[in-house]
Amino acid sequence: MVSLQDFLSKLLPSLFSKKKQIKIGLYGPPNAGKSTLANRICKDWLGDDVEMSTVSNIPHETREIITKENIRIKKKGKELSFNLVDTPGIATKIDYEDFLKHKMNKAIAKERAKEATKGVIESIRWLDNMDCVVVVLDSTSNPYSQVNITIIGNLAARDIPVVIAANKIDLRKSNVKKIESAFPQYPVVGISAEIGNNVDELYDMLFKVVK
Amino acid sequence: MLTLQYIPFSEVENLSSEKRIAKLLGSVKRNNIVLMQGRLHATEEAQLIEKTMEEVTKDFKGIELCTIYPQKPKRKGDVGEHIKHYLAKVLVGDRDGFTIIGPATIIKEIKKNPDKIELLTHNLRRKER
Numbered sequence: 001m002v003s004l005q006d007f008l009s010k011l012l013p014s015l016f017s018k019k020k021q022i023k024i025g026l027y028g029p030p031n032a033g034k035s036t037l038a039n040r041i042c043k044d045w046l047g048d049d050v051e052m053s054t055v056s057n058i059p060h061e062t063r064e065i066i067t068k069e070n071i072r073i074k075k076k077g078k079e080l081s082f083n084l085v086d087t088p089g090i091a092t093k094i095d096y097e098d099f100l101k102h103k104m105n106k107a108i109a110k111e112r113a114k115e116a117t118k119g120v121i122e123s124i125r126w127l128d129n130m131d132c133v134v135v136v137l138d139s140t141s142n143p144y145s146q147v148n149i150t151i152i153g154n155l156a157a158r159d160i161p162v163v164i165a166a167n168k169i170d171l172r173k174s175n176v177k178k179i180e181s182a183f184p185q186y187p188v189v190g191i192s193a194e195i196g197n198n199v200d201e202l203y204d205m206l207f208k209v210v211k
Numbered sequence: 212m213l214t215l216q217y218i219p220f221s222e223v224e225n226l227s228s229e230k231r232i233a234k235l236l237g238s239v240k241r242n243n244i245v246l247m248q249g250r251l252h253a254t255e256e257a258q259l260i261e262k263t264m265e266e267v268t269k270d271f272k273g274i275e276l277c278t279i280y281p282q283k284p285k286r287k288g289d290v291g292e293h294i295k296h297y298l299a300k301v302l303v304g305d306r307d308g309f310t311i312i313g314p315a316t317i318i319k320e321i322k323k324n325p326d327k328i329e330l331l332t333h334n335l336r337r338k339e340r
Contacts, residue, residue, distance in 0.1 A: 090260065092260055092263060092273050092315070093272050093274060094267055095272040095273070095315065113267070117264040117265070117267045120260065120261070120264045121261050121264050124257050124261050127257070142322065144323045145323070146256075146275075146276045146277050146278065147260075150253060150256040150257060150260065153253030153256065154253045154256075154257050157253045
């Protein structure tokens with residue numbers, strides 16, 4: 001008969017030695033395509049019917065941290081297992097009047113603005129929890145914004161591996177080279193999260209940078 | 212009327228991050244455009260955004276922020292340039308460069324390209340009516 005002490009001595013180490021799942025965060029300014037990319041990753045590796053975030057043209061659609069656990073990317077005999085974290089877009093200003101332009105009533109716009117401010121705070125606080133971050137930038141916009149610089153500066157200060165996804169390459173105004181020249185120290189992969197263009201290259205890059 | 216407040220580095224260098232951010236944000240909330248000598252640390256910039264978000268109201272909609280600093284060496288391989296840059300930082304501290312912070316109700320956008328900065332303001336006259 002197995003004594004209680006033997007049982008515990010076998011069980012406890014196995015409980016505590018369980019390998020911590022790494023967290024890959026999607027960070028960036030609002031409307032860069034973080035949630036679209038999160039859904040693309042889920043569709044690619046968890047199945048066509050799996051989505052983790054709602055997507056909208058209205059800024060600050062994602063106002064809370066959303067996590068999808070245990071995603072496994074398998075490529076060329078290698079496997080990368082992680083929890084994917086979709087974060088609210090980081091901004092330095094939030095004006096409820098901007099939401100009124102999207103045909104929202106005043107009360108809903110004010111509530112959305114309030115939630116968006118909390119979302120930005122939550123995104124920043126979660127930086128410390130990340131093991132790797134994909135910074136999603138809109139490749140049709142000017143990359144030299146202070147928000148982009150602050151996000152990348154904070155990841156560098158925390159020594160968190162970074163991949164920059166230059167999203168929306170399917171659009172005519174897309175300029176991946178401008179992002180590459182703004183952040184030459186980091187790997188930049190041009191993708192279209194919506195259509196799925198070049199996302200495979202992003203997965204290859206994740207294998208390279210995840211420690 | 213726009214008010215530009217200049218803050219020399221000596222005024223903030225001995226302050227804790229919290230006090231430094233409170234000083235900058237306090238001035239911006241009084242509708243000043245702050246021009247600070249030097250720059251905040253990346254983590255302080257994130258704290259500034261965090262603090263700003265905590266204080267957003269109907270009248271204070273946030274900030275526009277921009278830092279200007281000497282170009283860092285672009286490529287990882289530029290060891291000599293990196294050493295030069297590092298030594299300059301050790302000697303001069305965070306004094307190099309400038310930080311511009313303004314209230315989002317006054318500044319619409321700060322456009323920054325490697326060689327120029329454009330500060331776009333809201334139409335204040337229309338707002339005053």
